[in-house]
Structure formats: C-alpha cells, structure tokens
Amino acid sequence: MxxxxxxxxxxxxxxxxxxxxxxxxxxxxxxxxxxxxxxxxxxxxxxxxxxxxxxxxxxxxxxxxxxPTIYIDAVISVEDKRFESxxxxxxxxxxxxxxxxxxxxxxxxxxxxxxxxxxxxxxxxxxxxxxxxxxxxxxxxxxxxxxxxxxxxxxxxxxIYFGDGYYGIYDAAKGYFGKEPSELSDYEAIMLAGLPNAPSAYSPSTNPELAHSRMKIVLSKMVECDVITQEEAEVILTDGK
Structure with missing residues (x-):
C-alpha cells in the first residue's frame, strides 16, 4: 500500500x-x-x-x-525588564x-x-x-x-555613553541639566534613561524632538511593566513641556 x-x-x-x-x-x-x-x-x-x-x-x-527610583525603574523597563530575576x-x-x-x-x-x-x-x-x-x-x-x-x-x-561626550550618569545629569543625579526631575530622569539606546540620535541638546519621542517609548515600557500608570506617564510628559 x-x-x-x-x-x-x-x-x-x-x-x-x-x-x-x-x-x-x-x-x-x-x-x-x-x-x-x-x-x-x-x-x-x-x-x-x-x-x-x-x-x-x-x-x-x-x-x-x-x-532616583524612577530612573532605575525606567532603565530596567526599557533595557532589561527581567533584570532582577x-x-x-x-x-x-x-x-x-x-x-x-x-x-x-x-x-x-x-x-x-x-x-x-x-x-x-x-x-x-x-x-x-x-x-x-x-x-x-x-x-x-x-x-x-x-x-x-x-x-x-x-x-x-x-x-554607559549618553551622547555629547558624556560617559556615566553623573556627567550626563550635569552636562544636560546642570544637576546631580539625585536632583533630576521625573522628566529629566526618564529622558536620560532613553539616551543610551542611540545617544547621538537622541541627544536632547541636538535632537530635542527625537529625545522626546524616545521618552514616550520609555514611558510606554514603564506602563507595560506596571511601574507607573498611563495617567502618570501623561503627567510626566506634560510637566516637561
């Protein structure tokens, strides 16, 4: 057969x-x-x-x-959501x-x-x-x-490199915002969390619109990871304008 x-x-x-x-x-x-x-x-x-x-x-x-706790949460959410485990x-x-x-x-x-x-x-x-x-x-x-x-x-x-010649979170916070890392606002902390993905492209000093767009991606990842709500994400974006 x-x-x-x-x-x-x-x-x-x-x-x-x-x-x-x-x-x-x-x-x-x-x-x-x-x-x-x-x-x-x-x-x-x-x-x-x-x-x-x-x-x-x-x-x-x-x-x-x-x-800042929100900076830690942002980095983990966008770079390595299972980092802790x-x-x-x-x-x-x-x-x-x-x-x-x-x-x-x-x-x-x-x-x-x-x-x-x-x-x-x-x-x-x-x-x-x-x-x-x-x-x-x-x-x-x-x-x-x-x-x-x-x-x-x-x-x-x-x-890590943050663009504009800044290596490390201290130099990036000082260089972009003139602050110590502990003094960063939520908006500033989340912006810095998104830069290392493409530091030259997302540099807020040269490409503020791209940096803002990258922030939206970081915030959406944070919402997905349940570290902030959608409402909190919208408030952070609004406060930074």
Whole structure:
C-alpha cells in the first residue's frame, strides 16, 4: 500500500527540522567553545574584581542609593525588564532575538541584558560575531556571581555613553541639566534613561524632538511593566513641556 502524500510530507518536514536542529547544535557547540576560550582569556588578563574596583573608584561614581527610583525603574523597563530575576542572561530574550535574526538572515537583534552590556563594553568589541556573543554570556554569568544586582546596575549607569561626550550618569545629569543625579526631575530622569539606546540620535541638546519621542517609548515600557500608570506617564510628559 502506497504512503499517502501527507504522510510523506510530514516525514520530510520532520527530517528537515531534525537536520536543522543538528546543524544549529553543531554551530552553537563550535562557537560556544571559541567564546569560552575568548572569555577565559579576557577575565584572566583583566579579572572581574579588578574591573569592578576600577569603575567604583572613579571620580563622581554614583551609588545606587543616589539614583532616583524612577530612573532605575525606567532603565530596567526599557533595557532589561527581567533584570532582577535572571542570572545575567535572559534566555527568553535570547530566544526571541535568535528567531528574529534567523528570519532576517542577519544580526538584527541581540537580546543582551544589562549585565551582558557591561561585559561587552568592558571586555569585548562591538563586532557582531557568535563567539563574541558567547564570550559575553560567560562573562555576564561570572559577573552576576561576583556582584549584587545593585552593584551591577551601578556599573552600568556609571559607564554607559549618553551622547555629547558624556560617559556615566553623573556627567550626563550635569552636562544636560546642570544637576546631580539625585536632583533630576521625573522628566529629566526618564529622558536620560532613553539616551543610551542611540545617544547621538537622541541627544536632547541636538535632537530635542527625537529625545522626546524616545521618552514616550520609555514611558510606554514603564506602563507595560506596571511601574507607573498611563495617567502618570501623561503627567510626566506634560510637566516637561
């Protein structure tokens, strides 16, 4: 008795998925090994405790307690909404990013956490290569073992670029608004939270309209994460005008 066409098609599809799975597994294994070697070389040359201490000893280092709560909530909402619960790597975000990259046949999304961004910025280049991504992941996991979540957040906001030559939240608050980070208004804090995504494009001194548009995105993410209401978001936007 001949097999039905549907049965043959189903079998072909299953074999195809099995082959793709094997190919992906081999690719991940090869680049995972390369990434692990890259990670070991990086943290041996510049140990994580040394990196952390170097940043914490910088002039005008801003501690977690000095940051406005709304700024902390804004950064986490827009950059890494599962920051408080993951181990340094958000596998849900990575899975989504991998799927989107496969569909686009290009590296269009990274799925990096705040911890991974620190690892990338302090140890590796911005080059989009799989082995670098794996190295970043291994480094992020080790960083989470060494530092508390608050310390990791401090490292992030004290080192990221905010545009106009400002590195770190202290210089950005002073440079854009002439204030200490603790003195920022809700509007100013949320504006700064949105800048690191594209600091040159969203700089309020050169592109105030784009900066305001980016603020709306940050506020919508905060509403999605239930840290503010839609009404509170609208009040913040109105107060800043």
């Amino acid at each position: 001949k097999k039905k066409p549907k049965s043959l098609i189903k079998k072909f599809v299953l074999h195809l998925f099995a082959a793709l799975f094997c190919i992906i597994a081999v690719v991940f294994l090869v680049f995972g090994i390369k990434g692990y070697s890259m990670y070991r070389d990086a943290v041996t040359a510049y140990p994580i405790p040394q990196m952390v201490s170097s940043i914490q000893s910088r002039e005008n280092f801003v501690e977690y307690e000095e940051l 993951h181990c340094g790597v958000d596998f849900i975000a990575i899975g989504r990013a991998v799927w989107n990259d496969i569909k686009a046949m290009s590296f269009v999304e990274g799925g990096s956490t705040i911890t991974q961004q620190i690892a990338k910025n302090q140890y590796y280049t911005q080059e989009k290569k799989l082995e670098r991504k794996f190295a970043e992941i291994f480094t992020a996991i080790e960083l989470e073992k060494y530092c508390s979540k608050q310390e990791i957040f401090e490292l992030y906001v004290n080192t």
